[in-house]
Amino acid sequence: MAVTQEEIVAGLGEIVNEIAGIPAEDVELDKSFTDDLDVDSLSMVEVVVAAEERFGVKIPDDDVKNLKTVRDAADYILKHQS
Amino acid sequence: MTAKIKPAQGSPYARILGVGGYRPTRVVPNEEILKHIDSSDEWIRSRSGIATRHWAGPEETLAEMTLEAAGKAVADAGITADQVGAVVISTVSHFMQTPALATEVADRMGAGKAAAFDINAGCAGFGYGLTLAKGMIVEGSAEYVLVVGAERLSDLTDLTDRSTAFLFGDGAGAVIVGPSDEPAIGPSIWGSEGDKRDVIAQTVPWDGFRVGDVSQLPLDEDGALKFPALRQEGQTVFRWAVFEMAKVAQQALDAAGIAPEDLDVFIPHQANVRIIDSMVKTLKLPEHVTVARDVETTGNTSAASIPLAMERLLATGKAKSGDTALVIGFGAGLVYAATVVTLP
Numbered sequence: 001m002a003v004t005q006e007e008i009v010a011g012l013g014e015i016v017n018e019i020a021g022i023p024a025e026d027v028e029l030d031k032s033f034t035d036d037l038d039v040d041s042l043s044m045v046e047v048v049v050a051a052e053e054r055f056g057v058k059i060p061d062d063d064v065k066n067l068k069t070v071r072d073a074a075d076y077i078l079k080h081q082s
Numbered sequence: 083m084t085a086k087i088k089p090a091q092g093s094p095y096a097r098i099l100g101v102g103g104y105r106p107t108r109v110v111p112n113e114e115i116l117k118h119i120d121s122s123d124e125w126i127r128s129r130s131g132i133a134t135r136h137w138a139g140p141e142e143t144l145a146e147m148t149l150e151a152a153g154k155a156v157a158d159a160g161i162t163a164d165q166v167g168a169v170v171i172s173t174v175s176h177f178m179q180t181p182a183l184a185t186e187v188a189d190r191m192g193a194g195k196a197a198a199f200d201i202n203a204g205c206a207g208f209g210y211g212l213t214l215a216k217g218m219i220v221e222g223s224a225e226y227v228l229v230v231g232a233e234r235l236s237d238l239t240d241l242t243d244r245s246t247a248f249l250f251g252d253g254a255g256a257v258i259v260g261p262s263d264e265p266a267i268g269p270s271i272w273g274s275e276g277d278k279r280d281v282i283a284q285t286v287p288w289d290g291f292r293v294g295d296v297s298q299l300p301l302d303e304d305g306a307l308k309f310p311a312l313r314q315e316g317q318t319v320f321r322w323a324v325f326e327m328a329k330v331a332q333q334a335l336d337a338a339g340i341a342p343e344d345l346d347v348f349i350p351h352q353a354n355v356r357i358i359d360s361m362v363k364t365l366k367l368p369e370h371v372t373v374a375r376d377v378e379t380t381g382n383t384s385a386a387s388i389p390l391a392m393e394r395l396l397a398t399g400k401a402k403s404g405d406t407a408l409v410i411g412f413g414a415g416l417v418y419a420a421t422v423v424t425l426p
Binding site for chain 2: 040041042044045046048049061064065
């Protein structure tokens with residue numbers, strides 16, 4: 001069953017917390033991964049791989065660079081989830 | 083009539099008998115790298131774990147560094163150079179394409195008429211060489227094989243590329259592989275993913291200079307031609323290295339019948355501490371496993387990194403002879419090679 005944007009953001013919060021040690025509640029739609037959440041380019045790869053597993057989507061490397069904010073990632077997952 | 087051919091007589095198994103390394107005398111701190119790129123010591127350390135690397139001087143040629151490392155490996159193995167039957171050197175930075183570096187090394191080390199050749203398997207070069215050596219020894223083509231990774235990656239570094247300028251180092255690492263009554267090198271899990279050949283590559287081919295189409299060649303700010311360098315797509319490499327290579331490492335453990343709790347040492351290619359740490363996490367290696375983090379003071383030395391890290395772990399007492407070690411190399415090609423070995 002498809003998940004909602006809210007569920008995706010909550011899931012991303014747990015993932016970012018696990019990988020970068022940022023409190024899950026800080027992960028909000030308009031936060032930038034790099035500038036606000038201190039997720040660098042390598043940690044972003046780990047976040048993406050964890051999100052792929054959790055939400056059953058494929059996020060190719062070429063698309064990762066377009067995922068600047070939590071909203072970008074949530075929208076991408078919403079659009080591509082099977 | 084098909085005449086009967088007598089096959090060679092090999093050893094039942096092979097093992098690493100000795101290891102040796104050479105690191106150039108000049109230590110290059112991050113501060114020196116920062117003269118050319120807009121970055122910081124903190125940024126470099128947080129992205130790579132690298133604090134210092136060694137860069138070779140004019141006298142520290144690939145041959146000289148290899149001879150130093152090879153001499154130590156031969157002594158450590160308790161053999162003499164004339165017993166070496168084959169010399170296999172993995173390098174991507176030997177600019178005299180013919181003859182092979184290995185022939186000079188075989189001659190100058192005193193290995194007589196040993197078979198000698200270079201291989202190009204990027205950062206997986208050590209595992210590729212080890213696989214070849216094991217085959218030669220078990221098949222009977224050579225009793226002792228010198229396997230070397232030797233690089234002067236500083237010669238292939240674009241000092242103005244802020245994503246790679248700090249990564250690479252120079253050095254040579256060598257092992258002697260020889261006969262064994264017991265299995266001491268597990269099955270090799272090796273392969274290539276040539277569909278990703280553009281992910282890590284030299285900026286331009288050497289013959290780009292001959293063709294003379296300057297528009298195709300890299301130029302510096304003053305319009306002068308830039309020497310070829312290594313470039314890579316960092317995020318793609320990171321994803322592949324951490325997640326795909328963890329699977330390969332696991333396959334090597336499974337193929338050798340080694341459970342994680344039986345493992346003493348993990349020596350991945352020393353590319354980047356972040357890759358190493360993520361691999362350790364993905365593989366769920368137990369706490370007791372010693373993990374090589376030689377990259378912090380050696381940088382990424384491609385094919386030389388695993389034997390250099392192995393030598394340092396043994397020399398500093400962090401690992402000991404007889405320990406069971408998982409080794410995995412991965413890099414340009416993309417190519418990879420993983421196996422489990424008993425440390426010399």
